[in-house]
Amino acid sequence: MEKLLNLKIIEENHLLLEKRLFTRMQLAILQKKLQKKALTSNEKTYYYKFIKPRIRAMMAFFDIQERKIQGKEYIIAGRLEEAARILDQLEREHRGMKIILSGSFLFNEKYHDIDAFLFTKHEKEEYLKGSLHVSFLPDSALSTLFFSSIEQISIKNFNHEATGISEIRLSDLLQTYELLISAVIDKEDYEKNLRDFILKTEYVSNKVVLNPKQLFDLKEKLYRKNCAIFSNMLINALIPGYPTDDLIKKLAAQIESYQKLKGEYQAACNLPIYIDTYSKVILLATSGSQSIDKPNFRVRSPV
Numbered sequence: 001m002e003k004l005l006n007l008k009i010i011e012e013n014h015l016l017l018e019k020r021l022f023t024r025m026q027l028a029i030l031q032k033k034l035q036k037k038a039l040t041s042n043e044k045t046y047y048y049k050f051i052k053p054r055i056r057a058m059m060a061f062f063d064i065q066e067r068k069i070q071g072k073e074y075i076i077a078g079r080l081e082e083a084a085r086i087l088d089q090l091e092r093e094h095r096g097m098k099i100i101l102s103g104s105f106l107f108n109e110k111y112h113d114i115d116a117f118l119f120t121k122h123e124k125e126e127y128l129k130g131s132l133h134v135s136f137l138p139d140s141a142l143s144t145l146f147f148s149s150i151e152q153i154s155i156k157n158f159n160h161e162a163t164g165i166s167e168i169r170l171s172d173l174l175q176t177y178e179l180l181i182s183a184v185i186d187k188e189d190y191e192k193n194l195r196d197f198i199l200k201t202e203y204v205s206n207k208v209v210l211n212p213k214q215l216f217d218l219k220e221k222l223y224r225k226n227c228a229i230f231s232n233m234l235i236n237a238l239i240p241g242y243p244t245d246d247l248i249k250k251l252a253a254q255i256e257s258y259q260k261l262k263g264e265y266q267a268a269c270n271l272p273i274y275i276d277t278y279s280k281v282i283l284l285a286t287s288g289s290q291s292i293d294k295p296n297f298r299v300r301s302p303v
Helices: 007-012 014-020 024-034 041-061 079-093 139-143 145-150 170-185 191-206 212-222 227-241 244-264 270-287
Strands: 068-070 098-102 114-119 127-129 132-137 154-156
Touching: 007 014, 007 024, 014 024, 024 041, 079 098, 079 114, 079 154, 114 139, 139 145, 145 191, 145 212, 170 191, 170 227, 170 244, 170 270, 191 212, 191 227, 227 270, 244 270
Parallel strands: 114 132
Antiparallel strands: 068 154, 098 114, 098 154, 127 132
8 A cells, every 4th residue: 555655745745644634643654654664563553553544545535446456357256355355464464565466266266276476576485375376576577478467367566567578588488388398298287388388479479468368268278289289389489489590590409409319318209399390490481481270279369
């Protein structure tokens, strides 16, 4: 809530506020809080018992939303109120942090976890508390494709002005693809790998940032598909997504490396798939073709 106030507002309206709404001591405590100074035990009592409820009531009177809600049309009835309660609890436990709740909890009847992401300057370990899954991210994550996606259906306690999405490097996309193929071959749980792969390929090829529901629906359609589908998706993203010369140079080096490894690890099932896929990309890139047959699904741009 303090993020909606600032010292300038207090200073410019000090006399009016002191006469009409707050005592001199309460204003001093509020200013101290906004300056991020530590409050004494007595000051904390005054702040949470008298000052904060009064500010909240003023905000309600003028219909100023303390919570930032996006994608409300996708959110199931009742989930928003529950998410707001969780946000309140997390704010008490992690004071001053930027917090966002997103994921299938908001838009699906059935869900596994309630996903909460907290932004911090210090590295912290994620944790589970019942069905609540709390993850900690650096502030730099605010400019990522991941955040741009989850924000589209979310409730959060901070304003965020988009400054552009960090570039999806070619090496990052190749690594995401290779991790997905390896997980499929090894019969591991690859839902997270698949989500990352879909999100990146759709952005690289079409500059579309999927919202969480679009991403969930596509993941459900593509889960249990074979590796050929994922390879085709990669090819259709790489050719329009990166400069031809850079693409050919990088993939030729990858193919050479994997051909050497293939001789040493003849039982490795993933290496022939990488070699075949990257060879197809080079062939299409050099011939000037833009894509091969695309998987049978369509993505709509977010409204």
